[in-house]
Amino acid sequence: xxxxxxxxxxxxxxxxxxxxKTTLLRAVLGLHRQTSGEILVGGRGCRTAAEWAWRRRAxxxxxxRPAAGRFPLLARELLASSGAPAEAARAAEQLGVDELADRxxxxxxxxxxxxxxxxxxxxxxxxxxxxxxxxxxxxxLDFAGQExxxxxxxxxxxxxxxxxxxxxxxxxxxxxxxxAAGRLREVR
Amino acid sequence: xxxxxxxxxLLQLVPVQRAGIGLLLAALxxxxxxxxxxxxxIMPVRxxxxxxxxxxxxxxxxxxxxxxxxxxVACGLAGAGVAPLARTADSLSGAMGLLMSLAIAAAxxxxxxxxxNANGAFxxxxxxxLAVRPVDLGVLGVLxxxxxxxxxxxRRDLALLLHDRELALCSxxxxxxxxxxxxxxxxxxxAGAIRLTGALLVDAxxxxxxxxxxxxxxxxxxxxxxxxxxxAVVNAAGFLISLAWDLPPGPILVLAAxxxxxxxxxxxxxxxxxxxxPASPSAPSPH
Ligand SMILES: Nc1ncnc2c1ncn2[C@@H]1O[C@H](COP(=O)(O)OP(=O)(O)OP(=O)(O)O)[C@@H](O)[C@H]1O
Ligand SMILES: [Mg+2]
Numbered sequence: 001x002x003x004x005x006x007x008x009x010x011x012x013x014x015x016x017x018x019x020x021k022t023t024l025l026r027a028v029l030g031l032h033r034q035t036s037g038e039i040l041v042g043g044r045g046c047r048t049a050a051e052w053a054w055r056r057r058a059x060x061x062x063x064x065r066p067a068a069g070r071f072p073l074l075a076r077e078l079l080a081s082s083g084a085p086a087e088a089a090r091a092a093e094q095l096g097v098d099e100l101a102d103r104x105x106x107x108x109x110x111x112x113x114x115x116x117x118x119x120x121x122x123x124x125x126x127x128x129x130x131x132x133x134x135x136x137x138x139x140x141l142d143f144a145g146q147e148x149x150x151x152x153x154x155x156x157x158x159x160x161x162x163x164x165x166x167x168x169x170x171x172x173x174x175x176x177x178x179x180a181a182g183r184l185r186e187v188r
Numbered sequence: 189x190x191x192x193x194x195x196x197x198l199l200q201l202v203p204v205q206r207a208g209i210g211l212l213l214a215a216l217x218x219x220x221x222x223x224x225x226x227x228x229x230i231m232p233v234r235x236x237x238x239x240x241x242x243x244x245x246x247x248x249x250x251x252x253x254x255x256x257x258x259x260x261v262a263c264g265l266a267g268a269g270v271a272p273l274a275r276t277a278d279s280l281s282g283a284m285g286l287l288m289s290l291a292i293a294a295a296x297x298x299x300x301x302x303x304x305n306a307n308g309a310f311x312x313x314x315x316x317x318l319a320v321r322p323v324d325l326g327v328l329g330v331l332x333x334x335x336x337x338x339x340x341x342x343r344r345d346l347a348l349l350l351h352d353r354e355l356a357l358c359s360x361x362x363x364x365x366x367x368x369x370x371x372x373x374x375x376x377x378x379a380g381a382i383r384l385t386g387a388l389l390v391d392a393x394x395x396x397x398x399x400x401x402x403x404x405x406x407x408x409x410x411x412x413x414x415x416x417x418x419x420a421v422v423n424a425a426g427f428l429i430s431l432a433w434d435l436p437p438g439p440i441l442v443l444a445a446x447x448x449x450x451x452x453x454x455x456x457x458x459x460x461x462x463x464x465x466p467a468s469p470s471a472p473s474p475h
Binding site: 057 | 226405
C-alpha cells in the first residue's frame with residue numbers, strides 16, 4: 001500500500017476488522033520488526049536508534065488496546081510519560097479523569113483508560129509531537145465522550161491519522177480512507 | 189536470661205557481627221532486585237545465573253583467581269549477553285534454559301580439567317551467613333547503594349518498562365540499554381546473594397519480599413519501599429531467632445520470608461474500597 005499524508009492534514013482510516021489498520025500505525029512506531037517497504041515521517045526514515053527515538057517523540061500514540069501491564073503504573077505516571085505532565089494533567093481535567101490520577105491503570109474502566117491515553121497524547125503534542133496516531137480513540141467512550149474526543153483530537157495543531165468507525169470523528173477529518181485486505185481506497 | 193543472654197553473647201563474635209551487617213546490607217539491595225525479577229517476569233534468570241556462577245567458580249579454580257570474583261564477573265557477562273533476547277519473557281526463558289545447560293556442562297568440563305574435586309566447587313555454592321568475608325560484604329554494600337540509587341534515579345523509566353515495554357519505547361525510554369543494565373544487576377545480585385545464603389535460599393532474600401510487596405504496594409515506588417521494609421524485618425527477625433535458639437540461619441530466613449509472603453497474600457484486597465470512594469464524581473457531562 002501507498003499513503004501520503006500532508007503535514008497538518010487530518011486523515012480518518014476506516015475498514016473491516018483485521019484489515020491491518022492497527023498494524024499500519026504500529027509499523028510507523030517501529031513496534032513491528034518484520035516490515036518491508038519504507039515509512040517516512042517528516043521526510044525522515046529510521047535506520048539508527050537515534051532516528052527511532054526521534055520518530056517516537058514525533059508521533060504520539062493512542063493504542064487501540066492499552067496493555068494490561070505486568071506491573072502497576074499510576075495514571076499520573078502515564079500522564080507524565082508524555083513529556084509534558086502539566087499539559088497532560090490539564091487535558092485529563094478537561095476529559096474528567098483528573099481525579100483518577102493517583103490510581104493504578106489496572107483499576108480504571110476501559111473508557112477512563114482511553115481518556116487517560118488521550119490526555120497523554122495531548123501532553124505529547126505539548127512536548128513537541130507533530131503527529132498523532134490514534135487507534136479507535138472513541139471505541140470505549142460514552143456518547144458525550146466520543147463527541148468530546150473528536151473535538152479535542154481535531155483541535156490539535158498536528159497531523160492526525162485516526163483509525164475510527166465513528167461518524168462524528170470521520171466527519172471532522174479532511175480525508176477518509178478505507179482499508180481492505182491491506183489495500184487503501186480513498187472514500188472522501 | 190538464657191536466650192537473651194545467648195543472643196547478646198553471640199553478637200560479640202566477629203563472624204556473627206559480619207553476618208548481621210551482611211543481612212542488613214542485603215535487605216537494602218536484594219529485595220529491590222526481587223522487584224525487578226517479578227516486574228520483568230524473569231524468574232528463570234536466577235536459576236540460570238546460579239549455574240553460571242558455578243561456571244565462574246570453576247574457571248576461577250582452573251586459572252587460580254578468586255572463585256567468587258570470577259562468579260560475579262561470569263554472571264555479569266551472562267546477564268549482559270542475554271539482554272538482547274529479553275524482548276519477550278518467552279524468548280528469554282528459552283535462552284535461559286540453554287544458558288543453564290551450557291554453563292553447567294562447561295563448569296563440569298573446567299572442573300575435570302583443573303583436577304579439582306567437583307564437590308569442592310559445589311561447596312562454594314552452599315554459602316553460609318557465618319562464613320561471610322569482607323569481600324562479600326563489599327559486594328553487598330555496593331548493591332545496597334547501587335540498586336536503590338538506580339531505582340530513584342530512573343524511577344520514571346523503570347515504572348514504564350516494568351508496566352509495558354511498548355509504552356516505554358514510545359515514551360522515549362532507552363529500553364535496550366536499560367534492559368542490559370537491569371539484567372547485569374540481577375545476575376550480579378544473585379551471585380552475591382548465593383555467597384550469603386547458598387543457592388537454594390537466594391529466594392528468601394530476593395523474591396519472597398518482592399512477592400509480598402507486590403501484594404501490598406500499588407505503584408513501583410510503594411512496592412519498592414515495602415520490599416525493602418519486609419526484607420529488613422524478615423532478615424532481622426530470622427537472624428535473631430536463629431541466634432536465640434541455635435538454629436541454622438538459612439532455613440529460618442526462608443521460613444520467615446515465606447510466612448510473610450503468605451500472610452500478604454491472605455490479606456483481603458482492602459484497598460479496592462479506598463479507590464472507589466474518590467472515584468464517584470468522575471463521570472464528565474459536558475452540558
Ligand atoms: N501479533 C500478531 N500476530 C499475528 N498476527 C497478527 C498480530 N496482530 C494482528 N495480527 C493479524 O494481522 C491482521 C491485521 O490486524 P490489525 O490489528 O492491524 O487489524 P485492524 O484493521 O486494526 O482490525 P480491527 O478493526 O479489528 O482493529 C489481522 O488478520 C490479525 O489477525
Ligand atoms: Mg485495530
